[in-house]
Every structure is written in structure tokens, then in C-alpha cells.
Amino acid sequence: MSLSRTFLDVRPLRTSPVFRRLLFGRTVSTLGTFMTTVTVMYQVWDMTHSTVWSGAVGVAQAVPMVGVSLFAGSWVDRADRRRVYLTGTVGSAVCSLLLAVQGFAGHAPVMVVLLLVAAQTSFAALGAPAAGVFVPRLLPREQVAAGLALQQVTGQAMMLVGPAVAGVVLGWWGIGVCYLLDTLSFAMSFYGAYGLPALPPEGEKSRPGLHGVLDGLRFLTGHRVVRGALLTDLAATVLSMPVSLFPLVNEERFGGDPRTLGLFLSALAVGGVAATVFSGPVTRLGRPGPVMLCASATWGAALALFGLTTSAWAGLGILALAGAADALAVLSRTTIVQTHTPDALLGRVTAAEMTVGQAGPHLGNLRGGLVAGWSSGVTALITGGLMCVAAVGYVGASTPQLRAVPVTGEA
Structure with a gap:
């Protein structure tokens, strides 16, 4: 290459x-x-x-x-x-x-x-x-x-x-x-x-009001590939979103140094930018389904591993890996939605994707905070990461169309 x-x-x-x-x-x-x-x-x-x-x-x-x-x-x-x-x-x-x-x-x-x-x-x-x-x-x-x-x-x-x-x-x-x-x-x-x-719109226009919204939701629930992509995203965000845990983990593992805390978020962002800059092979591959599943599982596994590490530098490297995986997962999810949704429905499906993207991280941060309150930040990270891997595995196993999906409009 x-x-x-x-x-x-x-x-x-x-x-x-x-x-x-x-x-x-x-x-x-x-x-x-x-x-x-x-x-x-x-x-x-x-x-x-x-x-x-x-x-x-x-x-x-x-x-x-x-x-x-x-x-x-x-x-x-x-x-x-x-x-x-x-x-x-x-x-x-x-x-x-x-x-x-x-x-x-x-x-x-x-x-x-x-x-x-x-x-x-x-x-x-x-x-x-x-x-x-x-x-x-x-x-x-x-x-x-x-x-x-x-x-x-x-x-x-x-x-x-x-x-x-x-x-x-x-x-x-x-x-x-x-x-x-x-x-x-x-x-x-x-x-x-x-x-x-x-x-x-190309094709039949949306019905006004709630009827049009429900038509879009029916497409989402019925299209196995698009539904699987959004479920995979929810598994990654709701089960393992780590941001709300960073202050506690920083206190538990790294002495509460504010410089370390700031680097946690920077590491995620740097990993995401690097992965997108070097995304040429991924976008040319034309197989967003398998890429999304692998990237989402890598995100969960990396966060569980971050929960286990006691080295600040190793932790930052793991978070950069998680950020890279997240960027590839988001890119693949968006590609699936935009290439498998009929143009006449694309506005509604994009809106639903946005809703998932907004709500998932908020719910994930809430979940992490609740679990950490009952146990510890490290426990919340590890269990969340492992649950993410398991959930992504389940979505992939139960949705063979997503595992094999090329950039086409097939369900």
C-alpha cells in the first residue's frame, strides 16, 4: 500500500x-x-x-x-x-x-x-x-x-x-x-x-408531524443494518462512557493531579484525530460494518484496560487508543446510516442518529457515576468496558448483515 x-x-x-x-x-x-x-x-x-x-x-x-x-x-x-x-x-x-x-x-x-x-x-x-x-x-x-x-x-x-x-x-x-x-x-x-x-427529497415525501416521525422510526427498527449500527453505538456510550469517572480515577490512581486529569481528555481527542487522519485504508475498504464492530469492541476493551493500569503514561496511551477506536466507530456508523437509508428518509434517520449520539454519552456518564458511587471509579471503568465488549459481540452475532455489510443499500 x-x-x-x-x-x-x-x-x-x-x-x-x-x-x-x-x-x-x-x-x-x-x-x-x-x-x-x-x-x-x-x-x-x-x-x-x-x-x-x-x-x-x-x-x-x-x-x-x-x-x-x-x-x-x-x-x-x-x-x-x-x-x-x-x-x-x-x-x-x-x-x-x-x-x-x-x-x-x-x-x-x-x-x-x-x-x-x-x-x-x-x-x-x-x-x-x-x-x-x-x-x-x-x-x-x-x-x-x-x-x-x-x-x-x-x-x-x-x-x-x-x-x-x-x-x-x-x-x-x-x-x-x-x-x-x-x-x-x-x-x-x-x-x-x-x-x-x-x-x-428523492422519492415519497415525509408525512407531516408525528406520522412522519413514526415512519422514520419504523424504518430504523425494521432495517437490520442501520438498527445494528445504532445499537452498537448505544452499547459503546451507555455502557462504557468514561468522562464522568476521570476525576475519581485520577484521585484514586494518580493522586488527583489536575494536569493528569486534563491530559485524559486530550489523549482521547489526540487519538481520534490521529485515527481520522490515517483513515484512508478504512474508508477505501468499503466495509463499515465490520470496522464499526471491531472499533467499538476495542473502545470497550481499552477502557477496561485503562481501569487496570497504574501508570499515568500507559493510561494516556490506552486512552489515545480508545479515542482512535471511537473515531473509527463514529465514522463507520455515519457511513452506514448515510449509505443504507433511502434519501426520502435520510433527514429523519439522521435526526435519530443525532439523538442517539446526544443521549448515549449523557446516559453513559450517569451510569458510570452511579456504579462508581456504589463501588469505585476503577470498578465502574472495568465493568463498563467489559459489558461494552459483550454487548457489541452480541449485536454482531445476532446481526450477520452488519458483519458483512458493504457500502450498499441492502438491509
């Missing part, structure tokens, strides 16, 4: 100028989004010095995302996806502008800030299912996985860069400038999507 085929597959950037512009716009917008995430947390804490209000930021983001996305997916499947995405982008930009205004004018009441965050998240939940149809409509089927990998690696890079940039901007110019930069970043996202062709 040549060295060039080892790295991220960049064919979509060469073959599709429309995709290239869309990716650039979304990357800039993602940078602004992570800056706003940090800025909101900073502002709410600075105003209240309350962990309850800080936790409420997560609620203001999670509830609209889960509550709006399924119905947004139904709308996306009966409208021009380009227009829906542009509507979500404009709405998000307006919310950022209002946050900037209150930042320059003096702090608004904390509830007003949270309401603006919830409104912005709602617009994001509207645009995300629409964006979920872009890659399979803009690229040849054999390049879909490569296009998704490019989106993933740029998103991961902005997740690393965005908080750092936010910290610098907050220190020099304050919260108003941070919010304003996010507002401007949406202009690039709008530019990237404005040149898209009209993208109405």
Missing part, C-alpha cells in the same frame, strides 16, 4: 468544488461554535459561581437538540434540504448576535443567556438533519466515507483549537468579541451552503 493511501482520502476535495466550499464554511462555523460553548460556560460561571447554573447550560443544549431534531428530520424529508439548512444557519447567527449584544452591553440575566443558548441549539437541531443529506447527494457512493472522514477530522481539529482560541479572546477582548466572532463564522457557513443546488 502506498503511503498516500494510508492518509485521509482527499478525493472529495478534488472532485467536488461544491463539497470543498461546504466543508470550508462548516469548519469555520464549527470553530465559532466551540468558542461560544466555552464562552457561555465562562459567562454563566462568572455571573453565578454556581455549579447548578453551570449544569443548566448542558440542559439548555441537550433538551432542544433531542426534542427538536426528530420533528426537524420529518420537515427536512418533505422540503428543500438546502433551504432548511440555510434557515437554521441564519437563526443560529441571530442568536449569536443577540448573545454578543448582551455581552457588549453588560450581562443579561442568566436565564436570558440560557434561553438564547436553547434557541440557538434548536436552530442547530433544525439544520443538522438537513446537513446529513449533503454528502451522499454531492459525492459518488464510493467517496461518501471519505467525505464524512473529512468532516470528522475538521470537526475534531476545531474541537481542539476552538476552546484555546476562546480562552485567548476572552482574556484579551471579553465575551462580546467571542460571541461576535461566532456570528461572523456563520456567514462562512451560509456562503458554503448557498452555492448548493436545490436538494428536495
Whole structure:
């Protein structure tokens, strides 16, 4: 295998100028989004010095995302996806502008800030299912996985860069400038999507309201490959999400050093970026089902092994491996959803995938905290990792279509 085929597959950037512009716009917008995430947390804490209000930021983001996305997916499947995405982008930009205004004018009441965050998240939940149809409509089927990998690696890079940039901007110019930069970043996202062709659903349009949502859920439960992919993701996140355990494990094993704690999350992110950068062989393989099963099992096994280690450096290496496995699992899951779902249903199925991606980690962190409260952080890590491996094995054994799935539309 040549060295060039080892790295991220960049064919979509060469073959599709429309995709290239869309990716650039979304990357800039993602940078602004992570800056706003940090800025909101900073502002709410600075105003209240309350962990309850800080936790409420997560609620203001999670509830609209889960509550709006399924119905947004139904709308996306009966409208021009380009227009829906542009509507979500404009709405998000307006919310950022209002946050900037209150930042320059003096702090608004904390509830007003949270309401603006919830409104912005709602617009994001509207645009995300629409964006979920872009890659399979803009690229040849054999390049879909490569296009998704490019989106993933740029998103991961902005997740690393965005908080750092936010910290610098907050220190020099304050919260108003941070919010304003996010507002401007949406202009690039709008530019990237404005040149898209009209993208109405191909096939029968969604029924309005709850009926359309239920049609999408019936497809999910009936399509063995897509259902297996989402169940595998739930097994990995609900049973073994480790983030809530890091402070306790750091205290139990590594003396509570805050530098070590910060490196835990960095190691996961570094592993994820590295795996995506070197994802060329995986995306060209065209077998996302087996890749997802192996990667998800590796995630669980690595976290169980992390629970056993007493060396900080070895632990960081294991977490990097877990982050790499997670990145490949997410990439494979998204590829399966976008290549095995009929276009007329893709908005609703993408919305359901988003809901799983939002709810799974939160439930997993809750599970880890409860188990650790009854036992220890190490026990919660080890048992969660082993349960993840067992559950992934069960899904793979009971869903032979997922084990063998190529990039086709077969069930």
C-alpha cells in the first residue's frame, strides 16, 4: 500500500468544488461554535459561581437538540434540504448576535443567556438533519466515507483549537468579541451552503408531524443494518462512557493531579484525530460494518484496560487508543446510516442518529457515576468496558448483515 493511501482520502476535495466550499464554511462555523460553548460556560460561571447554573447550560443544549431534531428530520424529508439548512444557519447567527449584544452591553440575566443558548441549539437541531443529506447527494457512493472522514477530522481539529482560541479572546477582548466572532463564522457557513443546488427529497415525501416521525422510526427498527449500527453505538456510550469517572480515577490512581486529569481528555481527542487522519485504508475498504464492530469492541476493551493500569503514561496511551477506536466507530456508523437509508428518509434517520449520539454519552456518564458511587471509579471503568465488549459481540452475532455489510443499500 502506498503511503498516500494510508492518509485521509482527499478525493472529495478534488472532485467536488461544491463539497470543498461546504466543508470550508462548516469548519469555520464549527470553530465559532466551540468558542461560544466555552464562552457561555465562562459567562454563566462568572455571573453565578454556581455549579447548578453551570449544569443548566448542558440542559439548555441537550433538551432542544433531542426534542427538536426528530420533528426537524420529518420537515427536512418533505422540503428543500438546502433551504432548511440555510434557515437554521441564519437563526443560529441571530442568536449569536443577540448573545454578543448582551455581552457588549453588560450581562443579561442568566436565564436570558440560557434561553438564547436553547434557541440557538434548536436552530442547530433544525439544520443538522438537513446537513446529513449533503454528502451522499454531492459525492459518488464510493467517496461518501471519505467525505464524512473529512468532516470528522475538521470537526475534531476545531474541537481542539476552538476552546484555546476562546480562552485567548476572552482574556484579551471579553465575551462580546467571542460571541461576535461566532456570528461572523456563520456567514462562512451560509456562503458554503448557498452555492448548493436545490436538494428536495428523492422519492415519497415525509408525512407531516408525528406520522412522519413514526415512519422514520419504523424504518430504523425494521432495517437490520442501520438498527445494528445504532445499537452498537448505544452499547459503546451507555455502557462504557468514561468522562464522568476521570476525576475519581485520577484521585484514586494518580493522586488527583489536575494536569493528569486534563491530559485524559486530550489523549482521547489526540487519538481520534490521529485515527481520522490515517483513515484512508478504512474508508477505501468499503466495509463499515465490520470496522464499526471491531472499533467499538476495542473502545470497550481499552477502557477496561485503562481501569487496570497504574501508570499515568500507559493510561494516556490506552486512552489515545480508545479515542482512535471511537473515531473509527463514529465514522463507520455515519457511513452506514448515510449509505443504507433511502434519501426520502435520510433527514429523519439522521435526526435519530443525532439523538442517539446526544443521549448515549449523557446516559453513559450517569451510569458510570452511579456504579462508581456504589463501588469505585476503577470498578465502574472495568465493568463498563467489559459489558461494552459483550454487548457489541452480541449485536454482531445476532446481526450477520452488519458483519458483512458493504457500502450498499441492502438491509
